[in-house]
Structure formats: C-alpha cells, structure tokens
Amino acid sequence: MKEEVINYLKAKEGGVFLDCTLGGAGHTKAILDANKNNIVYAIDRDINAIERAKDFLKDYKDRVFLYNTEFSNANSSIFIGIEFDGILADLGLSQDELKENRGFSFNDESFLDMRMNQESVLTASNIVNEFESKELYKILKIGGVGKEAGSIVNAILKNRPINSAKELSQIIKSATLKFYKGKKLNPSALTFQAIRIAVNNEFGEIKKLLENVPSLAKPQARLVVICFHSLEDKIVTSTLRSFEKGENDKISLMVAKEEVKGIGKLITKKALVPTQEEIQENFASRSSLMRVFEFN
Ligand SMILES: C[S@@+](CC[C@H](N)C(=O)[O-])C[C@H]1O[C@@H](n2cnc3c(N)ncnc32)[C@H](O)[C@@H]1O
Numbered sequence: 001m002k003e004e005v006i007n008y009l010k011a012k013e014g015g016v017f018l019d020c021t022l023g024g025a026g027h028t029k030a031i032l033d034a035n036k037n038n039i040v041y042a043i044d045r046d047i048n049a050i051e052r053a054k055d056f057l058k059d060y061k062d063r064v065f066l067y068n069t070e071f072s073n074a075n076s077s078i079f080i081g082i083e084f085d086g087i088l089a090d091l092g093l094s095q096d097e098l099k100e101n102r103g104f105s106f107n108d109e110s111f112l113d114m115r116m117n118q119e120s121v122l123t124a125s126n127i128v129n130e131f132e133s134k135e136l137y138k139i140l141k142i143g144g145v146g147k148e149a150g151s152i153v154n155a156i157l158k159n160r161p162i163n164s165a166k167e168l169s170q171i172i173k174s175a176t177l178k179f180y181k182g183k184k185l186n187p188s189a190l191t192f193q194a195i196r197i198a199v200n201n202e203f204g205e206i207k208k209l210l211e212n213v214p215s216l217a218k219p220q221a222r223l224v225v226i227c228f229h230s231l232e233d234k235i236v237t238s239t240l241r242s243f244e245k246g247e248n249d250k251i252s253l254m255v256a257k258e259e260v261k262g263i264g265k266l267i268t269k270k271a272l273v274p275t276q277e278e279i280q281e282n283f284a285s286r287s288s289l290m291r292v293f294e295f296n
Contacts, residue, residue, distance in 0.1 A: 001226065001274055001290055002026060005088060006034050008224050008267070008292045014038055015085030018216065020071035020209060023094035025053040031086075032060045041082070043067045043074060045117035049094060070117065072208035076215050083218040089209060091202070092228035095284070104196065106188050108165040114192075114199045124195050128168060129161050142203075143194020144231050148179040152191055165192070193229065203235060210239045214263055214295065222267075223293040233271060233289045240266045240293045264295040 005027055009017065011034035019028045022044040031040050042064060044050055050068045057064050067078070071089065093116070098104050103113040103124055114124035127139060133153050140149040155175035162168050169188040180187040197203060213223055223240075227233040246260040271289035279286045 001272065001278065001285075001288065002030050004272060004290065005090075005224055005226075006030055008290075009086035009088060009222050011035060011038060011086060013085075016082065017041070018074065018079075018084045018087045019043070020074060020087065020089040021091060022049050022053055022066065023090065024049070024096055025056050027088055027090060028053070028064060029057060029060075031088075032057070032063055039063050039065075041065045041067065041079065041084075043069060043071050045070045045120075046094070046097060047118060048096065048100070052096070070205060072205045072212075074209060074216065075212045079216060082216075083221070084216050085218055085221050087213055087216065087221065087223045088226075089206075089224070090226040091206065091232055093196075095282075098284075103165045104192070106165060106169040106186065106192065110164060112163065112165055112168060114165075114196050116200050120200075122199055124165075124168075124199050125163075127195055127198060128156055133157055139198045140191060140194045143190065143197045144229065145190045145194050146179070148176045148187075151175045151179070168192075197231075202232070206232060206235050207239070210236070214243070217295045219296065221295045223295070224290065225293075226288050226290045227271075229287055230289070233291070236291055237266075237271075240291060243293065262296070264293055267292040267294055 006012065009031065011017065011031045014035040014037045016039045017031050019031065019040055019042040022028055022042040025042070028040050028042045032038055040063065042053070045068070047068050050066050053066055093104055097116065101108050101110045103111060112123065112125040112128060127136065136156065137149055137153045140152060145152065152172055152175050155171050156162065159171050162171065172188045172191050176187040217223065225236050227236055244262040244265055246262045268291050271291055274285045274288055
C-alpha cells in the first residue's frame with residue numbers, strides 16, 4: 001500500500017515525517033522520493049534494520065535520521081522542538097526479520113528467540129520453557145488463540161524443553177489436529193503471533209505510541225497506521241475514535257461535556273486493505289488494515 005501511504009501522508013507536498021517502523025526502508029525511501037525537500041526521522045528497534053538502511057539510504061543521508069529504539073520512546077524529549085507533518089506506523093515484522101532464522105518462522109531451527117530488539121531481555125524460549133501454565137494460557141488467549149489454547153499449553157508443558165520454532169510448530173500441529181481439520185490456516189500461526197506479541201510487548205508499544213502522537217503532530221498532520229491483524233487494529237481504531245471525541249484529553253474530562261472537543265478526525269471510516277495485485281506480490285500483506293487520522 002505504498003502509493004496510498006504516500007498520498008494519505010501528503011508526502012508530495014513536502015514536510016517533515018516520522019516513520020516509526022523503518023524495516024526494509026521501503027516507505028522511508030518512498031517518502032524521501034516523493035519530494036526532494038522531505039525530511040524523514042525513522043525508528044526501528046531492530047539494529048539490523050538500522051544498519052541495512054544506512055547503506056540503502058546513503059544517497060539521502062542529509063535528509064534521513066535513523067533511531068535504534070522502541071517507537072514507544074518517540075516523544076517530545078527525543079524529538080526536541082520537532083513537529084511532524086506525517087507519521088507512519090507499519091506494524092509487525094519485516095520480511096528481513098522473518099528470513100533471519102530468529103524464531104519468527106515456523107521452520108526456523110535456531111534458538112527460539114522472537115525478539116525484534118536483540119537487546120531486550122524476554123525471549124520466546126523463556127515463555128515457552130519457563131512460564132507456568134496459567135501465564136502461558138493467558139498469553140495465548142490475549143494473542144488471539146481460540147479454544148485450542150488449553151491443548152497447546154498441555155502439549156508445551158509435556159514436551160519441555162522446546163529448543164526451536166520448528167520443534168514448537170510440530171508440537172502445536174500434533175496437539176491441534178482436531179481443531180484445524182479442513183482449515184487453511186497453519187495451526188501454529190495464532191500461537192506464534194501470541195508469543196511474539198508477548199515477547200515484544202506489542203500492544204503496550206502501540207498504546208504508548210498513540211498516547212505520544214498528538215504531541216508530535218503539527219496542525220493538519222496525518223497519522224497512517226497499518227496493522228497486521230485485527231487485535232492491533234482494534235486498539236488503533238478505538239484510540240483514534242477517542243481522539244475524535246476528545247476523550248484522550250484528560251483535562252477535558254473535567255470540563256462540561258459540550259466543551260469537550262476532538263483533536264481530529266478518522267479519515268478512513270472503513271479500513272483500507274491491499275489490492276489482489278499487492279497480495280499476489282507480497283502474500284504476507286493479505287491481512288493488512290490501514291487507518292488514517294488527520295489532526296485539527
Ligand atoms: C512491517 S515492518 C516495516 C516495513 C517498512 N514499512 C518497509 O517499508 O520496509 C515493521 C518494522 O517495525 C519494527 N518495529 C516493530 N515494532 C516496533 C517498535 N515497538 N519499536 C520500534 N520498531 C518496531 C520491526 O522491527 C520491523 O522492522
């Protein structure tokens with residue numbers, strides 16, 4: 001959805017942009033190319049993404065600034081005096097992360113890691129091999145696993161220690177045969193998603209980012225968020241709807257109801273989704289949902 005991102009960010013009109021999820025730098029580069037005066041501040045918690053982008057974006061080095069941190073840290077203390085015309089968050093994993101044998105893919109045979117930030121403490125191996133059954137069950141449910149969660153937890157406990165993503169995936173498959181009979185979805189998909197969400201505190205990160213965004217946005221700035229699954233999208237839409245109603249403003253709760261004003265509007269009432277052509281080019285994009293918000 002690169003073209004839509006550029007259009008919704010109004011990147012051709014020129015300005016200062018924040019890309020919260022640099023990844024393979026495709027969006028950052030497209031923003032830089034959209035107008036030769038554009039400046040992009042780009043964040044990624046994965047040092048590999050930052051290192052690759054230094055080379056990939058070397059021709060733009062006067063106009064792009066890279067930050068190796070979590071996007072929950074994007075606030076007015078790291079961007080002192082900077083306000084953005086457009087802010088982008090393309091949530092989830094990059095194609096590079098999926099291919100780097102870091103435990104994200106069902107067939108990875110290396111250490112069961114799943115950390116986007118290689119410096120963070122908690123790994124998927126900690127969760128799978130050390131957490132009590134109740135905690136494990138809670139993580140799976142929060143991350144979207146259905147009624148098969150109990151069977152998966154039992155199978156994990158029985159097969160500990162589990163050393164790789166491939167091993168975990170095989171254990172899940174055998175434990176969930178009756179739940180996935182005749183279904184297309186890989187039986188490991190939701191469990192992997194749930195563990196990854198917990199390892200990387202993904203919901204906490206999005207909430208904190210959305211809390212900070214209003215103080216980083218110029219008047220009429222656009223925020224574009226691309227979610228990879230409906231659980232994320234739910235958090236994003238409910239927060240953006242609360243922005244529309246002014247509910248985010250703690251002070252406004254102390255004033256009369258008729259004085260409470262929203263801070264902008266959700267431009268996309270329905271989520272934008274990729275075209276068939278895009279899905280064919282990049283199958284992983286099939287479940288993407290894009291939302292756009294414009295600040296007052
Ligand atoms: C879907 S990819 C972005 C792809 C990118 N838009 C492109 O054009 O290639 C998401 C990237 O965001 C990073 N990321 C995810 N959550 C993050 C967070 N909380 N803080 C910083 N970076 C994060 C991941 O490491 C990954 O590289």
